[in-house]
Amino acid sequence: MIINIGTMIGNRYEVVEKVGTGGMADVYRAMDHRLNRYVAVKILKNEYSEDTKFVTKFRQEAQAVACLSHPNVVAVYDVGEEQGMHFIVMEFVEGITLKSYIEKKGKLSVREAVGIGIQIASGLEAAHNSHIIHRDIKPQNILISRDGTAKVTDFGIAKAASSNTITASAMGSVHYISPEQARGGFSDEKSDVYSLGVTMYEMLSGTLPFTGESAVAVALAHIQEEAVPLTAMDATIPKGISDIVAKCMQKKADFRYPTSADLIADLKMFLQDPEGEYGVVKPLYENTDTIFIKPTDVNRIKAASQTTTGDSGMTAAEPEDKKAGEEDSGEVDPKLEKALIGGSIVVAIIIGIVIIYVIGKVFGFWGGASGSTEATPTPEVTSSAASATATPEASDSAQKVTVENVAGMTTEEAKTALSQKGLSNVKVSEQQSDTVSAGKVISTDPEAGTEVEKDAEITLIVSSGTSTVQVPSVASMTVSKAKSTLAAEGFNAVEGSKVYSDTVKAGLVAYSNPKGGAQASKGATITLYISKGPKRTTTTVPDLMGMTKAQAKEALTAKKLVLGSVSTAYSDNVSKNRVCVQSKAEGTEVKTGSTVDITLSLGASKTYSYYSNKVTIDNPFDYESDPSSVFKFVLSQDGKTTTIREVSLSYSDFPYTISDVKGSSASSGEIIVYKDGKRLSSYSVDFRKVADE
Incomplete structure (x- = not known):
């Protein structure tokens, strides 16, 4: 099923716009016509919808969160399947991710970071009380609404903690995973506490505690290294909150806060008494040894590189002793798995080069061994294999490389990947594609896997997007004529909601989406909005939040409304001189000429x-x-x-x-x-x- 603007899902949810994409699913904003509200619809990508494992994992999110009702958890309203398309309907949160908020501000104030931390921990406490572990807490999975509420979302790899099939091989994003998740061990509520600690570290410092050149390096850092204390990063950060975060990020789970409730208690006490002592770690044993990573831990981290992957990105071979119908115990995050596989390939290439070099030095392929050749007699080589190594053909072969599979990468990413292989003579050719997004590589010429000389020309076939045609203008047509006009151009027309129009008579098409003159894919669905005639006596209040006084006045005038009184108040979430309160909510239907009062922010409130x-x-x-x-x-x-x-x-x-x-x-x-x-x-x-x- 093709999803376009105006597509109706379940005869209820009308797609308005695409707002995001993830590893397995795309997210759309949609209008729930039954309850007249905006919702977020998460739709499983086509390439995964036929894979029962991915479908199970996708539906897990709804099953995990459906039982939760908490202001700091994104609510799930509905789950369904239509024409092979699997979807989840969730609360639509108008705001930004915590990651974007951190990037925008650089780092957060201590009070703001602690406040957000308490909200996240409260959402996790509700989940943990229902025996649900999130396993992927990170700023990207925290939404900050316009009123400053933090909401935990994307329980995509969460499972009921009581499930017998849980292992921490269901790994979250590598920069935020706990040491036990990195090792592939059992994960529980304290794993979420660790990830929240990393998130708070990033909020307070603006940086991640552990970085590296590869996913493996970062995972090992979580296991072996100690994060730089926040007080060492910034002397203005109080020791109390630094110690709280450090306790969350203890390597041993038993040394962390046992529950989110215990963490919340310390955070609230810190707000009352910043000079108090917090985050005290009580050792389980006296004279505890230093923690060293075991070889088995390294092998577990790199195990993903030893499995064969199929087209879907899932492990192609399952263990022989896995029972039929047994619940999937969770899998390594696809991004981390790719990084681990890539790291292993690089290691294998380096080892191969070293072996070739050593053999070459022994047999004199690189200009003879070092030292005096007169004092050391050269042994006679009679082996056919050794003789073959010294031939010109073998020397040429050493200069050949294999074209890497760069499909799905951007042009720059693909050029970088090929350059690392020694292939720098890269050309670009565009081609339309109905399956690959614009700007992404479709394939290469020669194709991936081909052995070529290092100076060979490699052509990247890059998608220019789907083949499109111009949408005809159907405004002011009858509905039947508009549908026939669109059908003649290969489009599928559906009726959308009725709208007011000052220029189009009631019953005729007011406009279409996409509008006339726009480019759209053949076979795309065009939504027709039918005119209800002019709306003479009422209008709707616009969203004024975050606007300046002048912008708010202009927005109200466009809606035939009048700016009323202007007051001021402190706000921790809205910038100074921006609207933080409006007397009538966005979308409220009022008479034209009505006044709307606003409150402008004075900035962060005093204590x-x-x-x-x-x-x-x-x-x-x-x-x-x-x-x-x-x-x-x-x-x-x-x-x-x-x-x-x-x-x-x-x-x-x-x-x-x-x-x-x-x-x-x-x-x-x-x-x-x-x-x-x-x-x-x-x-x-x-x-x-x-x-x-």
């Missing part, structure tokens, strides 16, 4: 502390001659008690005054007086809010 008013303690002594006693004053507020002070006082010290005690909020509290360990009396106390400097 506040709370201090008590003065409290006078009455004299508890009966006589001036009474001996002094030990008095303890305890603050009780918001269900918590804190000792303010403990002093020895006598008759002359009273009445005793207590003031400016730091509280946790603006709510009222109580000061309890203890004399010689016994409760004596209590006094109510109010708190005032003071802006921090």
Whole structure:
């Protein structure tokens, strides 16, 4: 089934635009005509839809998340299959990924990073409580909505933690995977805690803790190396949050936070007391040895390079003892697997070159062995194999290389890959393709696998996109005439929603999507939008969020609306002098001429502390001659008690005054007086809010 703008899925979801693509699926924004809301539709790519393993893995996401209902987890609404196309319908989050947000800002402030970290951990806590492990936590899988809410998405490799077939061979992205995932061992909730720690490290520093020239190098770094402490990266980062992140990223899972709830508790406490001590790792044993990677761990990491892969990218050969119908236990992330295979190929080539060089030096193919040839007699070579090695044909063969398979790469990526093989004489030829995206390599001439001389000319056949034809203009036509006109050009026409139009009579075609004059693939679906006539009395409120005052006024004027009052407020999520609040929500239907008030951001909000008013303690002594006693004053507020002070006082010290005690909020509290360990009396106390400097 071909997906185009206007395609109806399940007679309910109308595709509006493509918003992203992943390893196995494409994501579209669509209109749910039954509930009149935008949704995100994830559609399994055609090349995987016939593979039962990929279909199972794809449907896993819906099964894993369908049972979750949490503000920090992207909701799943529907799952289905139509004409061999498998899809999941999810909540559409209007915003950006955390990865894009980090790249845009460079790095986040400590308060913002901790706030986002708490939200992610809250979403993970909900998943873990339902026995679901995400296994691929990374900034790319965290969406930040316009109101600043962080939502965990893409449970594509998650499985129920109670499943008997779980192993951590279901690896996430290599820069964020835990050591146990890199080794191919068992992964659990603490694996997600590790990946969240890496994510928080990147939020706070703007860099990844481990990098390398290959996926294997990065995976080994997760197992062997210690990340540079955040405090060493940036002296302004508090030690408390640096220690919390370090505890999340402990090599041994038992040294990390046992649950997301424990991590949340420390993060919240850090916000209240940044100078406190956090992230203390309690060793399981005294004198624990240094962790070294075992050879078996390296073999596990590189195991992917020893399997044969089929066209779909899945492992072609399954273990012989795998039972029929047994649930797939998860597989190495395809990108990591390709990187591991590529790394192994490079190693094999280097070893081959070294062997050829050594043999050549021994038999004198490279100009004789070093040293005096007169003092050392040369042995007579009678072996036919050795003789053949010295022939000119063998020397020419050593200059030949195999053309690498670069299909699917961009032109620059393909040129780089070929150049690394010694093939620098590369030409480019474009060709239309209905299966390969524009700008990607279709094939090479000579084809991949062919042995050629290093100076041979290699032609990259690059896709220029699908063959297209011009969409005829059908505006102001009757629906039947518009359909016949489009059919004559090879298009499939469907009726979309009805729309208001100031220029087209009701019942006629207002416009099409794609519009007349645009280029579209033959056989593409063209959506016809039918006019309801002019909309004279009402209009819809536009989205003003993030606009300047001038932009907001212009947008309202275009909708025949009036800008009302303009106020200001602090916002942690919207830049200064940009709209952070609008009085009427986007899409609200109102009368033309209505006013819409806006609030402009003053930037990030200030922080506040709370201090008590003065409290006078009455004299508890009966006589001036009474001996002094030990008095303890305890603050009780918001269900918590804190000792303010403990002093020895006598008759002359009273009445005793207590003031400016730091509280946790603006709510009222109580000061309890203890004399010689016994409760004596209590006094109510109010708190005032003071802006921090």
